[in-house]
Amino acid sequence: MRFHFRQFLRAIMLASFSLFFIRLHVTEEITKYVNPKYTVMSQIAAGIFVLLLFIQIFRIWEPDGHPHCHAGCGHDHHSNVGAGKRISFFIILFPLLVGFAFPPAVLDASLAENKGTVLPQPRESQQQDSLPAIEHQKVLPNDNYLSQGEYNKRMEQLKKQNVIEMKEEVFAPYYEEIENHPKSYRGKKIKVSGFVYKEAGLSPHQLVISRFLITHCLADASVIGILTEFEKASQYQPDTWMEIEGTLQITTYNGVEVPVIKADKWKVIPQPSQPYIYPVLIKIL
Incomplete structure (x- = not known):
């Protein structure tokens, strides 16, 4: 079995988003962000994140001998993550860090x-x-x-x-x-x-x-x-x-x-x- 670190990171992020949305609904803090009539849409979003998480989990490990892209596939598996991908990663990570680190504040x-x-x-x-x-x-x-x-x-x-x-x-x-x-x-x-x-x-x-x-x-x-x-x-x-x-x-x-x-x-x-x-x-x- 071969471990894919990038796929693992994606799974972690999906799990974090799923946990964040579920926590908002369990604590009912979601109403401090949006009109409660939109909570169903938020619940659907949480469900989609959970579904994508389960799909992503199966991509973390790849069986040995699994047919994979070889020479001529158009990309290098050993190349480092580009600057653009790093930036996009932190853009996605930022709202999660803010959401978990700071409780929702009431408007004053x-x-x-x-x-x-x-x-x-x-x-x-x-x-x-x-x-x-x-x-x-x-x-x-x-x-x-x-x-x-x-x-x-x-x-x-x-x-x-x-x-x-x-x-x-x-x-x-x-x-x-x-x-x-x-x-x-x-x-x-x-x-x-x-x-x-x-x-x-x-x-x-x-x-x-x-x-x-x-x-x-x-x-x-x-x-x-x-x-x-x-x-x-x-x-x-x-x-x-x-x-x-x-x-x-x-x-x-x-x-x-x-x-x-x-x-x-x-x-x-x-x-x-x-x-x-x-x-x-x-x-x-």
């Missing part, structure tokens, strides 16, 4: 600041129909799908609630509705949780209770949030997770009418195990 207020402001700027029109971050999205978390009728029913419930609870499964559609029609919800009680975000121009008694909306993966993450006011707001630092209860009112920020929560109850809470919110598709029946 510093990244939100780099992505731009949450609240409207002076150049934005008061007549804008939808916030760019959630334009044309009808959303619930994870891999849930709703029919158009189910979605409409959820939105009707929003209008009838005495206390609007911004739970993860309805956060984004409720948020968009309130942002687009703040006068319809003025005076209603609201309960919301998220991380503290502060941007230039806010008063000491103001902060934004925010969440990251993930459409496909972390690369397209956008931050959405509701302006909140209470006397002790200045005491809470960015990235602090808080639960806020209060009343929806309307204020003017940079010449644009926006909803604002006049908080009467607030408390610091632990960061939830699933800090993001996700869009899903409306079922076409």
Whole structure:
């Protein structure tokens, strides 16, 4: 039997990728990288890596006397690995090293600041129909799908609630509705949780209770949030997770009418195990 070192290296890399994907799914950390509705695709990818690994294992050893390429086959079995192959090897190895060495980090207020402001700027029109971050999205978390009728029913419930609870499964559609029609919800009680975000121009008694909306993966993450006011707001630092209860009112920020929560109850809470919110598709029946 003859041992093929290059085939062995390829098997090691396939095994590493398989282990990496399997670990992400077992620990459920995959949702910190992609929208959960794509986890099936990731599971398929993991299965393909495992299949390729089994195939590759049989290429590591070659029986003696096995007919092999001899003179004239077009390549030299004793030649060293070229520079190009070395580079491609390290390109493939790098994401594995990063993935195993560093746990997935949750997006925070510093990244939100780099992505731009949450609240409207002076150049934005008061007549804008939808916030760019959630334009044309009808959303619930994870891999849930709703029919158009189910979605409409959820939105009707929003209008009838005495206390609007911004739970993860309805956060984004409720948020968009309130942002687009703040006068319809003025005076209603609201309960919301998220991380503290502060941007230039806010008063000491103001902060934004925010969440990251993930459409496909972390690369397209956008931050959405509701302006909140209470006397002790200045005491809470960015990235602090808080639960806020209060009343929806309307204020003017940079010449644009926006909803604002006049908080009467607030408390610091632990960061939830699933800090993001996700869009899903409306079922076409």
